[in-house]
Amino acid sequence: MAKTRARDRMSTEINASSMADIAFLLLIFFLVTTTIVEDKGITVKLPPWSEEEPDITKLKTRNVFSVLVNAQDQLLVRGEIMPIEQLREKAKIFIANPYNDETMAEKPTKAIISLKNDRGTSYEAYLQVYNELKAAYNELWNELSQRKYGVPYSEDMKFAWKKAIRDEIPFVLSEAEPTAFGEE
Secondary structure, three states, X not given: OOOOOHHHHOOOOOOOOOHHHHHHHHHHHHHHHOOOOOOOOOOXXXXXXXXXXXXXXXXXXXXXXXXXXXXXXXXXXXXXXXXXXXXXXXXXXXXXXXXXOOXXXXXXXXXXXXXXXXXXXXXXXXXXXXXXXXXXXXXXXXXXXXXXXXXXXXXXXXXXXXXXXXXXXXXXXXXXXXXXXXXX
């Protein structure tokens, strides 16, 4: 019988007792350092919460550009049925009132866009209407920026210039509580 040597008795297995610790540490590292991308959606500044009753001020109807979207995604703008393709241009004319029309806003600082939806309004129609109204303001800001400063309105322009433009043409969009399905 042959003698067994120390070399023959050595195990060829790898000690894996610390592998679980390393895997756990790597898992924690990746969880901590990974950022999760979130959809931003529409950024809207909400008014602060208050327990007080709101001050009900009577607005001049000439300063309110009311947009109603029904359950069939049809628009009723200031009492007239309107296709969405005309909404941007009509909103621009209403806000700027270039012809001093008595039925349009007195001045851009007093113009209010009122948007009201039906609970049956599709999300796509809501976004289209919102985008058209926002685009009307963007175009007005761009035109004013070109006139005053000779540069297009953009997010990376001087803060003072942007503030001056937004003070002259403030973005005022009032969203009313949606009505019940098919009510309007």
